[in-house]
Amino acid sequence: MKLNLNIEPLENWLTAKNQPLLISGPCSAETEDQLLTTAHLLAATGKVSVLRAGIWKPRTRPGEFEGIGSIGLEWLKRAKAETGLPTAVEVANAKHVEEALAAGVDILWIGARSTVNPFTVQEIADALKGHDIPVLVKNPVNPDLQLWIGAIERINKAGITKIGAIHRGFSSFEKSSFRNEPMWEMAIQLKTLCPELPIINDPSHICGNRELIPYISQKALDLDMQGLMIESHLDPSVAWTDAKQQLTPAAVNELMERLTVREPESQNEAFVDKLAELRKQIDKIDDLLLQKLGERMKIVEKIGEYKRDNQVTVLQVNRWDEILKKGTAFAKALKLDEHFTEKFLELVHGESIRLQTEILNEGKATQEGIAAEQHAEVKA
Numbered sequence: 354m355k356l357n358l359n360i361e362p363l364e365n366w367l368t369a370k371n372q373p374l375l376i377s378g379p380c381s382a383e384t385e386d387q388l389l390t391t392a393h394l395l396a397a398t399g400k401v402s403v404l405r406a407g408i409w410k411p412r413t414r415p416g417e418f419e420g421i422g423s424i425g426l427e428w429l430k431r432a433k434a435e436t437g438l439p440t441a442v443e444v445a446n447a448k449h450v451e452e453a454l455a456a457g458v459d460i461l462w463i464g465a466r467s468t469v470n471p472f473t474v475q476e477i478a479d480a481l482k483g484h485d486i487p488v489l490v491k492n493p494v495n496p497d498l499q500l501w502i503g504a505i506e507r508i509n510k511a512g513i514t515k516i517g518a519i520h521r522g523f524s525s526f527e528k529s530s531f532r533n534e535p536m537w538e539m540a541i542q543l544k545t546l547c548p549e550l551p552i553i554n555d556p557s558h559i560c561g562n563r564e565l566i567p568y569i570s571q572k573a574l575d576l577d578m579q580g581l582m583i584e585s586h587l588d589p590s591v592a593w594t595d596a597k598q599q600l601t602p603a604a605v606n607e608l609m610e611r612l613t614v615r616e617p618e619s620q621n622e623a624f625v626d627k628l629a630e631l632r633k634q635i636d637k638i639d640d641l642l643l644q645k646l647g648e649r650m651k652i653v654e655k656i657g658e659y660k661r662d663n664q665v666t667v668l669q670v671n672r673w674d675e676i677l678k679k680g681t682a683f684a685k686a687l688k689l690d691e692h693f694t695e696k697f698l699e700l701v702h703g704e705s706i707r708l709q710t711e712i713l714n715e716g717k718a719t720q721e722g723i724a725a726e727q728h729a730e731v732k733a
């Protein structure tokens with residue numbers, strides 16, 4: 354079901370100086386000189402549309418630099434006056450909102466550690482009532498789409514219609530090359546539920562290092578995201594926070610020059626015709642795939658009935674192992690991606706298990722249990 358939000362198109366409230374739309378600036382405002390120098394270097398690239406800076410920093414452990422505080426708002430005001438760039442800061446409570454509004458900040462964003470807490474988001478929403486300022490909502494730290502949506506709804510209900518989402522990735526217990534797992538499917542689901550909501554990607558927080566930023570930025574644009582928020586510092590090596598992931602303004606400029614901006618659609622008739630023809634072929638294949646899956650599940654049901662009548666367990670681990678090995682070898686010969694094939698077969702096998710669990714255990718408890726598991730999967 355689509356989300357019922359009242360959202361103004363991004364072009365109504367944010368003029369992109371360049372494509373892609375870029376919000377950039379230091380992770381933290383450290384000194385007036387650092388902020389102003391960085392702002393001037395960014396403005397000189399002609400590619401930055403908004404100057405960002407962290408004034409209040411939520412830190413994982415106490416004792417770390419927690420942001421320069423309100424004085425930074427004065428520096429931002431000066432940076433805006435000197436460069437003409439609109440400014441954006443993170444707010445995490447009502448006091449931040451009031452101070453940022455009083456200082457003439459142009460855009461506010463809600464950080465991942467705030468989005469996760471409905472009390473905090475509601476406090477921010479209440480402080481925003483009666484004001485007309487754009488608000489960007491970062492995804493929550495954990496991959497919970499409903500929390501992300503809930504935060505956006507709270508801000509929208511407070512009367513804010515200039516809203517965007519920021520995809521900054523999700524915390525994970527697993528060791529990963531990313532600081533925060535991109536889990537693109539979260540952003541894709543949000544876009545599917547609310548196509549008019551602008552989504553801005555934050556490669557800095559997804560990557561946690563400079564090296565992966567070009568890859569993530571390009572992927573975000575290819576997934577039709579509306580812009581990028583990239584942390585930058587005149588000398589990242591001495592940055593007080595997030596030193597590993599900030600880019601110099603020169604590197605930001607180079608990155609933007611290398612990115613390819615693609616359109617969601619093309620007016621080229623030959624392209625449109627060819628695409629329609631290829632999509633017809635895909636439709637036929639999808640129909641066949643589903644038909645074959647349906648036939649497979651009928652056999653699975655039959656096996657389920659035999660298992661029920663003979664008191665045999667649903668899971669047959671040796672057979673499953675054989676299917677996986679056989680399937681991945683075949684997929685390799687077909688030049689299909691191994692990981693994709695494994696995931697696909699796991700999905701099919703999971704469905705067989707669901708069907709047979711139902712057949713082997715008729716009754717209310719099974720129905721309720723299966724429904725609960727399905728609900729958990731949807732939430733995850």
Ligand SMILES: O=C(O)C(=O)C[C@]1(C(=O)O)C=C[C@@H](O)C=C1
Nearest residue numbers: 656667668669670672673702705
């Ligand atoms: O071979 C079986 O016993 C089946 O029930 C079929 C099937 C499958 O989906 O292929 C389902 C569950 C078992 O764990 C193994 C295989």
